[in-house]
Structures are given as C-alpha cells and as structure tokens.
Amino acid sequence: xxxxxxxxxxxIIVFADTSLYSKDSIFKCLYWYGDKFHxxxxxxxxxxxxxxVKPISTTQLSSDELENLLLxxxxxxxxxxxxxxxxxxxxNVRDLLIAKAFSNGEFDExxxxxxxxxxxxxxxxx
Amino acid sequence: xxxxKVDRKSRKFKDFExxxxxxxxxxxxxxxxxxxVTAEKEIIVNEVGDYLILPNGxxxxxxxxxxxxxxxxxxxxxxxxxxxxxxxxxxxxxDVLATRYRxxxxxxxxxxxxxxxxISLRCEHTCHYCQVSRVTQNRDLYDxxxxxxxxxxxxxFKSPNSHVTMEFQGGEALLAFDNIKYAVEKAEKIxxxxxxxLTKVICTNLAIVTEEILEYCKEHKxxxxxxxxxxxxxxxxxxxxxxxxxxELAVKGIELSRKILGHDQVSALMTTTKLSLDYPIxxxxxxxxxxxxxxxxxxxxxxxxxxxxxKSKYETDKxxxxxxxxxxxxxxxxxxxxxxxxxxxxxxxxxxxxxxxxGFVDLQSxxxxxxxxxxxxxxxxxxxxxxxxxxxxxxxxxFKLGTLDxxxxxxxxxxxxxxxxxxxxxxxxxxxxxxxxxxxxGADPVHNHATQGDMYGYRPTSDFCQKNMEIxxxxxxxxxxxxxxxxxxxxxxxxxxx
Numbered sequence: 001x002x003x004x005x006x007x008x009x010x011x012i013i014v015f016a017d018t019s020l021y022s023k024d025s026i027f028k029c030l031y032w033y034g035d036k037f038h039x040x041x042x043x044x045x046x047x048x049x050x051x052x053v054k055p056i057s058t059t060q061l062s063s064d065e066l067e068n069l070l071l072x073x074x075x076x077x078x079x080x081x082x083x084x085x086x087x088x089x090x091x092n093v094r095d096l097l098i099a100k101a102f103s104n105g106e107f108d109e110x111x112x113x114x115x116x117x118x119x120x121x122x123x124x125x126x
Numbered sequence: 127x128x129x130x131k132v133d134r135k136s137r138k139f140k141d142f143e144x145x146x147x148x149x150x151x152x153x154x155x156x157x158x159x160x161x162x163v164t165a166e167k168e169i170i171v172n173e174v175g176d177y178l179i180l181p182n183g184x185x186x187x188x189x190x191x192x193x194x195x196x197x198x199x200x201x202x203x204x205x206x207x208x209x210x211x212x213x214x215x216x217x218x219x220x221d222v223l224a225t226r227y228r229x230x231x232x233x234x235x236x237x238x239x240x241x242x243x244x245i246s247l248r249c250e251h252t253c254h255y256c257q258v259s260r261v262t263q264n265r266d267l268y269d270x271x272x273x274x275x276x277x278x279x280x281x282x283f284k285s286p287n288s289h290v291t292m293e294f295q296g297g298e299a300l301l302a303f304d305n306i307k308y309a310v311e312k313a314e315k316i317x318x319x320x321x322x323x324l325t326k327v328i329c330t331n332l333a334i335v336t337e338e339i340l341e342y343c344k345e346h347k348x349x350x351x352x353x354x355x356x357x358x359x360x361x362x363x364x365x366x367x368x369x370x371x372x373x374e375l376a377v378k379g380i381e382l383s384r385k386i387l388g389h390d391q392v393s394a395l396m397t398t399t400k401l402s403l404d405y406p407i408x409x410x411x412x413x414x415x416x417x418x419x420x421x422x423x424x425x426x427x428x429x430x431x432x433x434x435x436x437k438s439k440y441e442t443d444k445x446x447x448x449x450x451x452x453x454x455x456x457x458x459x460x461x462x463x464x465x466x467x468x469x470x471x472x473x474x475x476x477x478x479x480x481x482x483x484x485g486f487v488d489l490q491s492x493x494x495x496x497x498x499x500x501x502x503x504x505x506x507x508x509x510x511x512x513x514x515x516x517x518x519x520x521x522x523x524x525f526k527l528g529t530l531d532x533x534x535x536x537x538x539x540x541x542x543x544x545x546x547x548x549x550x551x552x553x554x555x556x557x558x559x560x561x562x563x564x565x566x567x568g569a570d571p572v573h574n575h576a577t578q579g580d581m582y583g584y585r586p587t588s589d590f591c592q593k594n595m596e597i598x599x600x601x602x603x604x605x606x607x608x609x610x611x612x613x614x615x616x617x618x619x620x621x622x623x624x
Contacts, residue, residue: 031557035586082189083160083560090157093216097157097173100224101231108221 003044005074007066011054014073018047021077025084026051029076051077152191153202153211160185161562163602174226175477175565176208179606226481230565233485233498238290238538240487240499241282242512243309245270245294246302247504251331251372253365269302270504275309277530278502283316284534289323293351295512297504300330303339310346327351332379333367340386350383352376354394354416356402356409364399380416394418398425403444406452414459420467421456423449425593442589446596457604460614467618474598475619477566487511489568489594493550495525496543506530508537510546513572524581525572546571549582557585563598 003015016026023041026049030039037053044050053073055061061069100108158172168185171177180201187193188205195202205211209223217223247268249256270278282290292313294306310326317324326348343350354376355361361373383392394413396402402409413421425445452468459466473484487494495510502508506529509515514525525546527537537543552558552569561567573590574583585591605612 028556028560032586034584078186079160079162080560082186085189086155086158086160087560089155093154093220094157094173096216097220097224097227100221101227 003048003050005070007063007070010060010066011052012066012070012073014051014070014077015044016049016051016077018043018049021049021081022084022088023049025081026077028084029073029080032076033073153193153195153205153213154215155189156209156212156217158210159560159562159564161599163599163606167606169562169602170210171562171565172209173565174209174223174230174481177478177602178204178208178210179602229481230477230483233483233490234492236287236289238285238496238498238500239287239485240291240293241278241285242293242295242499242501243270243275243278244501244504244515245275245296245299245305245309247297248301249297250301250333251298251365251367265302268297268504270305270502271506272305272308274502274504274506274530275305276312277506279309279313279316281500281502281508281530281534281537282313283320283322287322289325290317291325291327293327293329295329298331298334299328300334300339307342310348314346325349329353330379331365331372331376332383333370333372333375335379335382337382337386340383343383344387350387350392352380352383352392352394353397354380354412355396355399356405357412360402360405360409363401364397377416384417389417395422396424398423398445398448403448406448407455410452410455410459414464414466419465420469420472421452422469423452424470442592446593449597450600453600457611457614461610465617465621467621470597471601471615472618474566474594474601475615478598478601479616479619486568488570488573489566491550491552491564491568492547493569493571495546495550495572496527496538497550500527500537502530508532510543511572513576517572517576524575546581555582555585557591561595563595566598567594 005014007013026041030041030051030053033039033053036057037055040050040052042050042052051073053069156172158170160168160170162182163169163179166182167179168182169177169179170185170188184201188211193202193205193211202211206213209217209219212218246265248265279292282292292309294309296302299306306328313324313326326346327350328343328348329351332350332352340350342348353365354373355364358371358373361376362371365372367375380392380394394416396409396413410421425442449470453471456466456468473486473489476482476484477489483490485494485498487499490498495514499511500508501510501512501515503515503518507515507518508527508529509518510525510527517524518526525542527542528540532540549555549571550569552561552564552567555569558564558567558569570590571581571583574588575581577589578584578587583590601615605615
C-alpha cells in the first residue's frame with residue numbers, strides 16, 4: 001500500500017480513498033476535533049485524501065495517547081462516512097416525510113391493501 | 127358454511143406471511159442516526175425518536191446491506207417495524223410516520239404560551255449569583271408600570287395559543303404584589319371574554335409571603351413557584367439575605383403555601399452552584415424530606431452576574447458527576463417504592479420513550495424562544511427568553527425583540543425574530559444535523575451566544591451539547607443495564623404525558 005496511516009512529529013496522519021470516503025463526511029468528522037487539534041484535509045494524490053490532526057497545545061502527547069488518537073480518528077472517519085451515506089441516501093424520503101408531516105392532508109394517500117372487517121364492526125363491509 | 131363464517135370473525139392479526147414481500151431481497155434505508163453508547167453497544171434513532179440498542183458494528187452492517195432477512199430475521203423485523211429500513215423505496219406506511227413526526231412537533235401548533243412579566247426588579251436578597259436584581263426601594267425605576275402591564279396583557283392575548291400562562295418574575299415579584307393583583311384581575315376578565323385558558327404563576331423566594339397574599343392566590347388559582355437550593359448550609363450560602371435565614375423563610379413559606387393553596391400548588395426549583403456540587407445526596411434528601419415528588423437538577427445559567435463571579439464557575443464534568451450521584455440517590459428512593467423524579471431526566475425520557483414531546487423551552491427544536499416563551503421586562507423591553515433579559519442587564523441586547531409599544535407582528539415575526547429563526551432548529555446545525563440524540567435535544571441560540579459569542583454555536587466546546595449528550599447517553603445506559611430502572615423511567619415518562 002502506497003500510503004500508511006502514521007504518527008509523525010506529534011501529528012496523526014490518516015489516508016482515505018476518495019472513491020470510498022466523501023469529502024463531506026471527512027469535514028464532519030474533523031469538525032469534532034477542532035476544539036483540541038489543528039485539523040487539516042488535503043490530497044495525497046488524485047485518489048487519496050490526506051487527513052491530519054495535531055494537538056493545539058505545545059505539550060507532547062505520550063505515544064499511547066497518540067496511538068489511541070490514531071485509532072479514534074480512523075474509527076470516526078468510518079462512522080461519519082457511514083452517517084453520510086445514510087443522510088444522502090435518505091434525503092428524498094426525509095424531505096417527503098417532513099412535507100407530509102407539515103401538510104394539511106394534501107399529500108395523504110390511502111394505505112395500501114384492502115380494509116377487511118373480520119370481526120364484523122361494520123355491517124356494510126363484507 | 128355457517129360455522130366457517132363464525133371462525134373467520136377473529137381478532138387475530140393476519141399471518142406474517144401476508145405482510146412479507148417475498149420477492150424483496152434488498153432493502154432501502156430510511157432516515158436514522160447512530161451513536162456509540164458504550165464500548166459494546168450502539169444506538170440507532172429514527173426520525174421520530176424511536177430507538178434500537180444494538181451490538182457495536184450493527185450500524186455498519188445495516189448501511190452495507192449485510193442484514194439478512196432470513197438469518198437476522200428478528201433484527202430485520204425490528205428494523206422494518208421501527209422505520210429504519212423499508213422493502214420499498216417509499217415505505218407503505220409513510221403517512222403513519224409523518225403523523226408521528228407531526229406529533230413530535232405538535233408544540234409548533236400552539237405558538238407562544240408562556241408570557242413572563244418581570245413585575246419588579248427589586249429584591250430583598252443579595253444572592254451572589256443573582257443575575258438581575260436590585261436592592262432598592264425605587265419603585266418608579268424598577269417596577270413595571272401599569273401602562274406596560276396593560277400593553278403586555280394586550281400582546282399576550284394576541285397569541286394564537288388557546289391557553290396562555292402569565293408568570294410573574296422578579297427581582298422579588300411579591301414586592302410588587304399590588305401590581306400583580308391588577309394584572310391578574312385584568313387578565314382574568316379578558317380571558318373570559320375571549321374564551322381562553324389562563325394559568326397564573328408567581329415566582330417568589332417566599333421571604334415576604336403572608337397569609338393574606340396566599341388567600342388571594344387561592345381565590346385566583348395562582349400557582350407558587352419558589353427557589354430551594356438544598357439544605358440550609360447550601361441554600362443560605364447561595365441565597366444571602368441580610369439579617370435572616372433565606373432557607374428558614376423559604377421552608378416556612380412552602381409550608382404555609384401548601385396549607386392554604388394545597389400541596390400540589392407549590393413547586394420549587396434549585397440552582398446548582400459550585401458549592402452545591404459537593405452535596406448531591408443532601409440536596410436530593412432535602413427535597414424528598416420536604417415532601418416534593420421530584421427535583422429538577424439544573425445547572426447554573428451562564429448569564430448575567432452568574433459568570434462574573436468565580437464562585438459560580440465550574441466545569442460541566444463536575445456538574446455531570448454531581449448529576450449522576452444525585453440521580454443514583456433518586457433511583458434509590460424509587461427502588462424503595464417511592465415515586466420521586468428527576469425532572470430533566472423526565473423531559474428526556476418523555477422524548478425517548480413516548481410518541482410525544484415536551485414543551486420545555488431549553489430543549490426544543492425549533493427553539494422555545496418566541497415559539498414557546500416571551501419576556502416583558504419591567505422597563506417595557508421585550509426579550510426572547512428570560513436569559514435574554516439577563517444578557518441585557520450586561521448591556522447585551524442581542525435578543526431584544528423590541529418594546530411593548532411595538533406591534534405583535536413586529537415583535538414575533540420581525541427582523542430580529544427572523545434572524546434568530548435561521549439557527550433555531552438543531553436539524554440544520556453543524557454537529558447536530560447527524561447527531562443520534564437530535565430528536566431528544568434542542569437548539570438554544572441564547573445559550574450559544576452567551577457562552578460562545580455567536581448564536582450558531584460550536585458543538586465541540588459547547589457545555590450545552592456536552593451536558594445533554596452525556597445525560598441522554600447515561601439514561602439509556604442505565605435503562606439497558608437494569609430492567610428495574612427501565613420500569614421506573616417508563617413510569618416517569620408516562621406520568622409526564624398525563
């Protein structure tokens with residue numbers, strides 16, 4: 001593999017395939033690192049994102065802490081990419097749902113199937 | 127034939143096979159969000175707040191279409207039944223889901239209900255964290271004028287809400303009791319004429335309450351909301367009253383109010399200060415021993431004078447530790463058979479466990495400001511929330527909507543209201559838009575502005591986000607860990623919706 005995730009000079013560097021990870025999901029992920037880290041997204045090459053985070057404070061993190069941070073960033077990138085897939089795939093249904101919820105019935109449809117009356121509540125129905 | 131006909135008349139549901147779209151081998155995702163609850167468990171929450179707790183890794187499998195209808199039949203069924211996935215691109219029961227969504231946002235139907243009248247800024251206490259009050263006898267400067275009371279009442283009854291609440295706050299509201307009487311009687315008359323419901327509340331420390339005042343409250347069905355920070359050594363340090371014990375006066379006042387008005391007509395609110403953080407058990411015990419059916423563990427508001435004193439600064443982590451210890455104590459009482467609630471938990475649990483929402487101003491989306499509450503200040507200014515007027519005392523008028531001389535439309539739908547409305551729904555905020563707890567939480571532009579300098583807010587450093595995320599996660603963890611706690615929580619949520 002050309003690019004290996006690594007820790008270098010107190011900086012965590014993770015690579016992500018542009019065909020697998022959306023840019024939106026990476027930004028959404030890095031948003032949550034902004035309170036304690038300098039976060040950066042760039043291209044390692046035309047098919048690979050280079051994602052990096054570096055502690056804002058000048059204090060050095062221990063190697064264990066950096067290792068945990070690397071794991072966390074890798075996992076968060078996956079989580080946010082999955083969230084992004086759901087958001088984008090379901091955008092139309094969500095819009096429809098909310099339009100229906102706030103409509104005055106103009107988008108309502110009869111439920112599918114036939115209404116049966118096995119217990120005989122309504123004598124007009126067979 | 128006749129016998130067969132009788133057999134058909136059964137209340138049994140149709141076989142599972144009837145609803146099984148056999149030809150379907152692929153499923154479609156519906157909108158939902160996910161969060162890791164513990165090291166082993168994750169939660170997925172759909173658009174109307176229904177949730178499933180699943181082993182870690184399940185969310186990924188769902189998204190990657192690795193849930194098999196035959197092999198994972200139970201999970202597959204749960205995902206279908208709870209609107210996480212669908213076998214058709216548009217789920218056949220989308221109208222049911224839309225109705226559920228509408229129910230969750232039902233509070234929008236009513237518009238502004240709570241109208242706070244800051245009837246006087248004068249107070250006889252000198253609490254170190256007090257945000258607004260003035261120790262003064264100058265009624266002209268710090269009491270709401272009759273003219274402003276009239277205008278406030280006029281605006282209140284322009285609300286489309288069929289039931290409005292008029293809440294008198296201070297300072298110490300009872301210092302202007304004559305003005306309260308005027309306002310109550312005028313509002314009652316108009317409410318009858320318009321056929322609207324009217325609830326009246328006085329927020330008071332009860333230090334100067336008398337039998338005569340309470341008899342009036344009884345006659346006019348006025349509720350009392352008071353402050354009690356815990357046992358005497360906490361309360362008196364938080365709420366300083368020159369030459370007297372605020373605690374003794376509050377407890378005496380609560381007893382007298384209950385005697386005259388009835389036990390359930392008096393409620394108490396606590397404010398957590400740095401000092402309170404050391405006494406979670408004692409504070410809960412105080413409320414229990416005084417016969418309250420619950421306690422609202424509130425963190426101190428970050429407004430006005432509150433942040434200017436080092437005494438009141440503390441970190442959210444410390445509050446969360448305090449909260450969890452206090453909640454454990456509350457659960458102990460419930461394990462022993464008592465009904466005793468924690469009200470912040472109850473608000474979250476109602477959102478988590480029932481189809482309904484809670485009209486709690488701080489935890490709504492769209493936010494409760496303007497939509498649920500409005501504040502008429504003693505000087506005629508109109509603010510979006512109680513906290514907004516506290517900011518104004520620091521010369522920050524960001525959330526001033528206008529004055530009582532403005533029209534209803536200018537106040538509620540004017541430029542300022544429109545500006546705030548851009549960022550008052552957490553569905554559209556960065557960090558909130560894909561949060562699993564979005565439906566349980568809310569947006570609070572005033573808090574964002576006060577603590578972070580802009581209305582939009584920055585979630586990674588937001589104490590509002592940190593506190594709510596952790597409390598919701600903790601409540602879910604508790605329910606998952608102990609079936610007794612789940613039953614207690616279900617009871618709290620159930621009673622909240624009645």
